[in-house]
Amino acid sequence: MFDPGSEITSHVRDRFYINGEWIRAHSSERSVLVSPDTELKFIDAPLADQVDVDRAVAAARNAFDSGPWPGLAPAQRAVHLRALAVELRRRLPLFSRLWTAQVGAPVSFANLFVGVAPAMFDYYADLLETYAFEDRRKTAYGHAQVIREPVGVAALIAPWNATLPILSYKLAAALAAGCTTVVKSSPETPLDLLLLAECAEAVGIPPGVVNVITADREAGAYLVAQRGIDKVSFTGSTAAGKQIARVCIDRMARFTLELGGKSAAILLDDVDLATILGGLAPFTMPFSGQICFAQTRIIAPRKRLDEIVQAYAGAMSGLVVGDPWSEATHLGPLSSARQLDRTIGYVERAVAEGARLVTGGKRSGHLDRGYYFQPTVFADVTADMTIAREEVFGPVVSVIAYDDVEDAIRLANDSDFGLSGTVFSSDPERGYQVARRIKTGNIGVNGLEMAPNIPFGGYKQSGVGREGGPEGLEAFLETKAVYRIGVA
Template sequence: MERGLYVDGQWRAAAGGASADVVNPATEAVIGSAADGTAADATDAVAAAHRAFHDGRWSGLTPAERAAALRRLHRTLSDRVEDHVALSIAESGAPRGQSAAFVASGLAHLEYAIGAATADHDRMLPSPPRAAGAPPRVSASLVRRVPAGVVVAVTPFNAPLLLTLPKVAAALAMGNTVVVKPSPYTPLEILALAEAADEAGIPPGVLNVVTGGADVGAALVGDPRVGLVTFTGSDTVGAKVMAQAAGNITRVVLELGGKSALVVRADADLALASRIGAVNTTTLAGQGCALLTRHLVHRDVFADYVAALTDRLAAAVPGDPADARTTLGPLISAAHRDRVASLVRDARRRGAKAAVDGGPATVDGKGFFHEPVVLTGLGNDDPVARHEIFGPVAVVIPFGSDDEAVTLANDSPYGLAGAVVSADRVAAVAVAERLRAGRISVNDGAAADVRLPFGGFGRSGIGREFGPEGVLEYTEVQTLQW
C-alpha cells in the first residue's frame, strides 16, 4: 500500500516528496508506505480545516444532517471491518482477537457519537426573579454548547482505529473540523479511515490526515487557528504538547500514560486475580496505557499469586498476530524492544528477582518480540514501579493491610486505572473508592461501555474521552441573553 496525505478532500504527496516505509513488527517486512509530511503540509491541513469550519459546510449543517453523514461513514467502515482488522494486525502487531475487538469498539464509539450529535446539550433559563417595584421584563438566557473549531488529534500506534475514531467521531458530531496526525508506525489504518470518510461524502476539509514525524505534530499543535488539541500518548510527550499549545492558550485533552495498580486482597480468588494479571501483562504486549502493570498483593497470598501468574504467563503464545492462536504479539519496533529489555536488566541489577524471566525474542527468526517478565523484590519507589515500561512486564509488590494497599496504589505520579479483587465485594468497593484513578474495576467488573468516560488523574492526563463528558470536551460554552 502506498498512501499520500489527505488534505481538503484530496490525496496528495508530501511537500518534500518523501515517504516512509511501514513495517510489520512481527515479520519485519515492509507492508506499505505513507507520505512523510512536513510542517508546510500541516499548515495546509489546518488552513483547509479552518476554511471548512468557518464557511459552514459542516458546522452550518443541522445536527440531524451531521448525524446522517456520520451514519454513512459508519456503514462504509462496517463494510470494511476485515480490512481494518488486517491493517491493525499488520502495522501494530496486535493479535487477531484483540485487533477485531479494537475495531468493533471504535465503531461502537462512532455509533454513540451519532446519537450525541442530535442530543440536546443546551439549557434554557427563565427570567430571574423581578425585584419589588422593578418594571416587568420578558427575558431569558440560553446556555449553548458550540463547536471548539479546528481540532487537532495526535494519536498513537497501539490500537490505531480505537484511539482515533472516537476523537474524530465526537469532534465531528459536535460540528468541529479535524486534522489527524497518526503515529508514523501505524498510519495506514487512519489513512483508510480518511478514504472511508471521503467515500461517505464527508465534505472536503472537514477531516484531514497528515502523516509524518514530530515536526508535523509541533506545527499542528502550535498553529493559532486550532481551537482544541487532543493527544493520546506518553506523559513525556504530552507535557511537550501542552507546552506547544500553551503559546496560543489552546485547550488540550490529554490521555496519557499509567502505572495502574491491581490490588489483590487476602481473600481474593487467585484464579481470577492471576487471569486479570496475565491478561494485563500480555494484551498488546503490554503496550497499553490503562493496563494494570503494578500488582499489589497481600502478603498472605503473595507467593501463591506469583505462582499462579507464572503458570498463566507460561501459557502465553507468541507468534504471528494473524494466527488466531497467538496471544502475545510483538513490540512496535526494535528500538522499543531493546528499551524494554534494558529497563528489565537495570531492575535486575538493583536486586529485582524475576519470577518470570523473559527477554527479547523472535518467531521464526523475525519480529520485535519480548517474552513476559514478572519482577518481585522491589519497592514501590523503584523506577520500574513508578514509570511506564510499555512492555509485557509486571511488578508484584506485597502489602499487609487495605490502608497500605491504598497508600501504595496512590503513591504514583499516574492515576489512569485500577482494580481490586476480593471475595468481600463491600470491602473491595471500599478500597476502590479510595483509589485516585479515573477508572476502577472490582472483580473484573470492567466491561466495554461507550457511555463511560475515560481519563486519568495526575500525569495520566487532562480531560475525558468517551461518553457524554468526552463528547462535550469538543465544545465551548456560550451564553445568549435577551
C-alpha cells in the same frame, strides 16, 4: 501475511486526504515501515512537512468558518456519523489486518478491539438526538440562553499502538460537536487513518471536515502551534503531552491529553485465585503490554504472596508467544526494535535494583526473527524501584506486597500516574469501597471494561480531560451565555 499492493488503494498507500481530495505530499520524506514479526520492510509512506500542515489547517479552517458542517442540526450530523459507522464496520477486517501488519497486534486482539471505532460513531450519533446544546435560564431581569457551540478546528493526534480505536474517541466526538478536524497519524502507523479518510469520503462527509496527514514529531509540533487550530486532542507519552500543553497554553488553545499509565491491580486478601486469574491476566499484558491501561503493578497481600506469584507467573508463562497472524497467539512481537531495546533496558535495571525475576526476562528463543519478548514477571518489587514507577510498554509486570488494605491503597496511589486500575475481591461491595479510594480516572471491580458512554482519562500525569461519554462531546464545545434583558 499482508500485501499492501493488493489490499489497500494507492490513495491510502501514497497520498494525504485534504479538503476532500487525495493529494501528493509536498515533502519527499518517507516513513519506512518494518514488519515487527519479520524485521523486513514492507512499505514506505509519505510524511508531511509544514506546507502539507498548512494546507490541512487551511482546509479545516475554511470548512469551519464557511462550510455547512458546524451549522447542521445535530440530527443531520447524526445521519453522517451513522453512515460512517456503517462504512467502518464494513471494512473492519481490513482495519484489523492493518493493525497486525504495522505493529504486530495479534489478530485475536485486533479483531476484538477494532470494533470500538464504529461503536463510538454510533454512540455519538445517538447522543446527538438527546443532548441539550441550548437551554433557557431565568435571571433577575429576564432570561439567558446558554448555548454550547463547537470549539472550532481540532487537531486530533493519534498514537501508534491503537490508532483507529483511540482516534475514533476523538473524531466521533469532534464531528458530533460540529468541529472540523486535522487528523495526524503516527509515522509508525500511517495507513489506518487514511483508510478512515476513504470511509469519510465514501459517505459524503463535506470537504475540509476531515483532513488526514501523516507527520513526524517536528511537523506535529508545527501543527499544534498553528493559530488556525482551536483545540488539540492528543494521546501519547506524558513528556510529549506536557510540551503540547505548554504550546497550547501560550495561545490559550483548548486541549485534551490522554497520557501514560502505571496502573495497579489490587488483589484483596479474600480473592479466589482460580476465579480471578481469567479476569486479571488479559489486562496485565494486553498487546504485549503496549496499551496505556495495562495493569502492570499487581498489589498482593503479603500473607498470600508466594501463592499469588506462583499462580500468576504460571499463567503468564503459559501464554503463546509467536506469529501475530495466528489465532492461537496471545502475545505477538513488540512493535519495533526500539520498543524491544526499551523493554530489555527496563528488565536489566529491575534486576540491578534488586527485583526478583520470576519468569521471562529475555527475547523469545524459539523464534529466529521478530521483536519477540517473553512474558516477564518480577517479585520482591518495592515502590521506589524504576520498574514500579515508569511505564515500560512491554510485557513486564511487577508484584508488590502489601500488609493491610490501607497499605494496599497507599501503594496503588503512590504513582505519578492515575489512568486505570482494578480491585479483585470475593466481596464486590468491599472491592467497590477500595476502588473509590484509588486516585485514578478509571477503575474496575473484578474486571475491566471500556464503554462508549463512559468517560476515559486520567488523574495526575496521566492526562487532562476525558474522552468518551457526554464528557467527550463537551471537550469539543464552548459555552456561551446570551442575556436577554426584559424578555421573560
